[in-house]
Amino acid sequence: MPRPGPNNSSPRFYAYPHSLSERTKVELLSVLNLDSELAGKVFAEAEKILGTYPGAVEALDNEPSGAYYRDQLKPIGRDAFDLSVRLLGLNDYLADTLTANGADPNVIAVALLNLHSAATTLVKQCESADSRGKPQRLALRWVISELRNIFNRYYQDCDEEQNNHGAINPLSMREADEEEFIKFALADANISAPNNIRQYFNEPESPAS
16 A cells, blocks of 8 residues: 655645625625625625635645654654764763764753654644544635624624514524625635534634735
8 A cells, every 4th residue: 555645735825815706796795784885895805815715725624634743753753862862872072072063962962852852742632633533624614704704894783674574683684694795705716615604603723824
């Protein structure tokens, strides 16, 4: 069985704004109950966030697994410890010669022991993270969180209305409008999302860019 290749994903990426269609722009303003005065700000913010999604997928969803970090860090920690032991065991002649040439074995050994300690700690953390499982679609969660922020900044609450069935709950109306706003924006950028969009309403870590 061939060995898996290296994971080349990076937490840093470049993003380019997504251009919203004219139809979606009209739909977003309608959902926000907003006039055209602030339209430019809404569109610019939404386009920036939507354009970040492809890079966020690489940075968040394709991050190397805990097993990858564990397999890389275990031998590094082991080798660092072994080399530190060898350096601390040098006789005075060798130690003094290295020190005179700018490489104090004691200083290097301490740094290697620190590396061993850090690697050992990270390996334990990775093993614990693997046992819990990785959260799904972090990039989508982040984009949805940012779209919710835009919605909350610009949404204009309607006065309580009446229909044939009685009063409409303004909070329920707001929640429905929020979902519509997010779904319109995601669909325009061809970002697939489940029907139950509210399951992604959380606060994920922001990706580096």
